[in-house]
Amino acid sequence: MEWDPKFDYPGLAAAMEGKMVQAGGVGLAAPQVGILQRFFVIALAACMEHSSGATLDGRDLYPIAESTPGAIFCMNPKIVSLSNKTQTGSEGCLSIPRRHEVVTRPAQVELTFLGVDGAGHVLRANGLLARCCCHEFDHLNGRLFIDYL
């Protein structure tokens, strides 16, 4: 999928963030709201509490998350590495209300993506942020968390 300058990515990102916050989620993928494109938003600050050590473009994510209102926008994400170490925890999904299941995910994940401005970024995530990245990435490929059960 190519970056299309005619597309209003900031507007889409804001609309997605609004839906996510309203629904009390920490992540939302475009296909969940009927947009067949490869991007998702993640509520950075909400994930950071359980993701110390995460970096964005090599910089500590904590101060970035605190100064970033709302959500981070990840378009065309590619998972470039997954840890062998795993984490196991409860997970839910805005597309499957009121259902929570225990899912095992990689403890750490590194992904590249395009930001809302079209610039390339590298996110190294762990903890809840890594779980959220994997969950949202799966949505882009039609996979849900209950498919792991």
Ligand SMILES: [Zn+2]
């Ligand atoms: Zn979901």
